[in-house]
Amino acid sequence: MSWQKDRRAERGYHHGNLKEALLQAALDLISQKGPAGFTFADAARMAGVSPAAPYRHFRDRDELLSSIAQRGFEQFEALLTQAWDDGRPDTVTAFERVGKAYLAFARNEPAFYSAMFESGLPVDANPTLMAASERAFAIIRAAAERLAAMAPPGMPRPPAMMMALHIWSMSHGVASLFGRGDAARRKLPMSPEELLEAEVLIYLRGLGFPTDRRPSDQKPPGPPPVPPSGGPWGTPK
Amino acid sequence: MSWQKDRRAERGYHHGNLKEALLQAALDLISQKGPAGFTFADAARMAGVSPAAPYRHFRDRDELLSSIAQRGFEQFEALLTQAWDDGRPDTVTAFERVGKAYLAFARNEPAFYSAMFESGLPVDANPTLMAASERAFAIIRAAAERLAAMAPPGMPRPPAMMMALHIWSMSHGVASLFGRGDAARRKLPMSPEELLEAEVLIYLRGLGFPTDRRPSDQKPPGPPPVPPSGGPWGTPK
DNA sequence: GGCTCATGTAAAAGCTATTCACATGAGCTG
DNA sequence: CAGCTCATGTGAATAGCTTTTACATGAGCC
Secondary structure (H helix, E strand, O other): OOHHHHHHHHHOOOOOOHHHHHHHHHHHHHHHHHHHHOOHHHHHHHHOOOOOHHHHOOOOHHHHHHHHHHHHHHHHHHHHHHHHHHHOOOHHHHHHHHHHHHHHHHHHOHHHHHHHHOOOOOHHHOHHHHHHHHHHHHHHHHHHHHHHHOOOOOOOOOOHHHHHHHHHHHHHHHHHHHOOOOOOOOOOOOOHHHHHHHHHHHHHHHOOOOOOOOOOOOOOOOOOOOOOOOOOOOOOO | OOHHHHHHHHHOOOOOOHHHHHHHHHHHHHHHHHHHHOOHHHHHHHHOOOOOHHHHOOOOHHHHHHHHHHHHHHHHHHHHHHHHHHHOOOHHHHHHHHHHHHHHHHHHOHHHHHHHHOOOOOHHHOHHHHHHHHHHHHHHHHHHHHHHHOOOOOOOOOOHHHHHHHHHHHHHHHHHHHOOOOOOOOOOOOOHHHHHHHHHHHHHHHOOOOOOOOOOOOOOOOOOOOOOOOOOOOOOO
């Protein structure tokens, strides 16, 4: 009960790291109660400061949300960059790793994810945020360009940009509808990862890519995440 | 200024149709300011009643939101049913009409759409809502089943349910990322409809469907919604 | 030591959600 | 048609949030 005062006594008049503490508190709150449930006053309480203190660091509640979305895009970009790993060991493998990373981010960082995509923030009204968002998307586009370059030459194919948008929409659709631990999730007869992997493989086949990969093909050894069966889905009936 | 009292004089003590009026007011507010910006008190004001009146019709703010989502799913189902039109004049044409209907709904009914998909409502905690959601999805599943039945027999193919989930995720991804008039939209070098149509066509080709449809194929005459070019996308470079 | 400014606090105004006791009148009942 | 009843509204009150303003504190610098 005397929690805040204890903290106050501990730290003195000045917090010392309030901005960080508020961001962290907001993240916790958002992951618990969604971006709508998060409260400026709650974050202040959690940091042990008065309700007015946060205004020294953020113009208003929305600016705090924007900051979180901003960080989210940065972490997202880092994660996608790492997953893509410049296309190693081979383009298709790396490509699928990016898809899985997308889902992993949505699942492991629901607070970031909802601040980024579901908070109703006007992304295009905030240049900084927009830029961060585009840097993240650029990873997907780079991957799509690499993929487009190795597409079978005989077939007509869409611009790399369009491929990137296709992949983005698939990933985002699966993540939004089925990917969170949220109550907003829908039941699914399989994992989101399996669903997305199959979707992307069918799409790539539609572009003329051979997709009959065997687990030993070019991937490093290890437990295959998907049991090898007839294809990206279960045994055909 | 004496607006509410005028209304009050007009209608007397009892509103007569308050529940409907509140739902309509909430829709207006949500389409203007997003699901987070909508306020119970505002809706009451707009209907010309006291802030306590809505509680005679909805347990709380969330129940009103749920009702809107509920209606949204019903209208959505009706729209998809009409678009699917039981697969006429041919399965693929009808299928694409469903995709367009999905985008049209997101664009024309942003308030419903956000209440349904972005309000953070616990869909799976509300059986009625869940059921409505599933009825809407059932249309997509029915379409996918019809499509699966006419898939080329030579190729392995995923369960119809999975195809339906794939299509849903594509539609939802495109609609969420690019499909609204919102500020949340991203810039796009093409229309969401074109993007989704190309995506679905590539996917279908990946399943072995021939997708070199000509405008005169089986479609009734009329202005083709997409200018006939080399394929579902622009001229290959 | 003393000054200054970033950082916090307290208090207040204005908003919202929600509840409760009370008012109204629409529609049934006789 | 009189009277009753109950669904539907009202007013007022509580509690919480956001944001602003005047004031307090003390960390860092001369």
